[in-house]
Amino acid sequence: MPVHMKKTGIIIEFKNGAVKDASYGMIACARNGGGDSLYAFVINEDAQVHKEALEAHGIHNIVDICLPEIGTCKESGSQAGWNPVIWSQAVMEAMQIHGISELFGLTTPMGRELLPRIAAKLDAPLVMDCIEVNCSEGIVQNYLYSGKTLATIKVKGDIRIYGIRPNVIEPAPAPVSASMFTVTYSNAHKNEPDCGKITLLESRPGDNSDGDLLEADVIISGGRGMQNGENFKLLHQCARYLGAKVGASRVAVDLGWVPYSMQVGQTGEKVSPRVYIACGLSGSVQHFAGMKMSGMIIAINNNPNAAIMANCDYFIEGDLFDVIPALTEALSKAK
């Protein structure tokens, strides 16, 4: 092994028992300008099950982080045993054992809990919501000021930590074979000052029955033009044929039409789907702050002068109550 080989740890996230696509994108990102030796941190999951998938994406080492004293999730879903204090300490232990100098996680609810804790403990620089990382130079890019400014940031330090915006980087398979390691978070840590200060009492699915916007490939969103919550059914029907998730503007949320978990924008979710369909929303700066990284933006609006019409790839000028049902019908026939 070369003397200066850099070791990169990557916190892998899972959904329904599979590695999230956004995690594969993050692995591709970690390979950009670095990635000499990539370590996938698999926490509270059966790492062996995911070995092949991780190897296919260029992971050289898989670290199975076991948390015996808080139970495993193998029987009861990936959120079982979730405890940000213990999980972040276990990741730090794995980093120390394997000499990790660079850590990647996703800017997701889980990453937002773990990465700042680890950065604070290790006194390491952290940049969240990165859309690009050059590991060899320690240079990252992310949006600031509600997306008005694209910042290029130089990160210095012996240990550097990056939070990656989900889905902005395409997965890029690069098969290798991986070694397996196990790190068992020790009971000895139980008496450390901040260990166990948090106990998760209950975890319930959120109020967005449609699922997670952050990792959606296609999102169809509604704004004030939807007129009421009942009309969002039109978007859900269309979404079924598109394989899309349904989002909303803040107005639609503030008016109580749909839950907060569906809000896209500066004060909602920051999403990066391949396709974003904006229905009856004007395209305010604050809404754009949450969806401007979409691969393609399609607007449906009856006002040709709405801001969204000048800031999209394609638009349909028309009444959404005509356009959406026609689109749904056409899609249903095409299936």
Ligand SMILES: Cc1cc2nc3c(=O)[nH]c(=O)nc-3n(C[C@H](O)[C@H](O)[C@H](O)COP(=O)(O)OP(=O)(O)OC[C@H]3O[C@@H](n4cnc5c(N)ncnc54)[C@H](O)[C@@H]3O)c2cc1C
């Ligand atoms: C600090 C701060 C944070 C904010 N954060 C967010 C945020 O995170 N997300 C967010 O979305 N907003 C946010 N906002 C609010 C934002 O400024 C806008 O008020 C909001 O985005 C507008 O929502 P809208 O586009 O649904 O409504 P409107 O601006 O009222 O637009 C409605 C659009 O629907 C069109 N329309 C109406 N009827 C039809 C029809 N039948 N067919 C087709 N088109 C139709 C109209 O032409 C119009 O363009 C924030 C504001 C502030 C001050």
